[in-house]
Amino acid sequence: MTHVLLPVSGLSRRADMAEVIGAGLQMKAAGVGHRRIADWLGRPYSTVRGWLRGFAARAASVAGVFTSHLVALAGDPSLVLPAPASSAFADAVAAVIASAMAVRDRFGVLAAPIWEVASAISRGLLLAPGWPPTSRR
Template identity: 70%
Template sequence: MVEVIGAALELKATGAGHRTIAVRLGRPPTTVRGWLRRFAARAARVAGVFTSYLVTLVDDPAAVLPAPAGSAFADAVAAVLAATIAVRSRFVATAPMWRVASAVSRGALLAPGWPAPAR
């Protein structure tokens, strides 16, 4: 399931709408819309968490920090990808992107309260 949700998030980051994504993934539009809304509501915090992991995992963070992707949503997806690349280079070369996201979030990527709001 994490791969399906991740695919929806990636498609949204490239500009697809929830109905188009739902058809492409064979899921109800209301379900996809819910995933996208939950991710969008925390996108900046998600980007921060994954950027922190990225910085922790690489020797020269400036060399691998993702460029702005055009929206907070796309920035968060780019941060997940960048952290995944760092995990792949350091630990498991075949680590799937959205499995890394699930591991980092302890399965709570779209759950209420994750990541904790900044204080």
């Protein structure tokens, strides 16, 4: 078996850096369509559509994982939980950003890019099939 170390600037099986993908996810959460996102980022439409579909399919689970991290890091969760957004997708993006900001604040790594922190929290699997794992009964 071969193991590959992935820097936090990347996501598993993705050619684009976490910050580029994260920018696309944030734009989608703000209501921008995949074609405009792709044009803005200089990426193929199909690539951006794949990011968005993959994230959307697991948005509720992703939001749960990142909200759990946020609550674990924050002293008073009522002060830091993001307000409900316009969609499950936007809620998940807000949870990712809030959790990453809590990590930065808690550990004093304020210069760490948000989406690199998110990549570290997800172990590079943010857009990977099967992540986050579903609970078994």
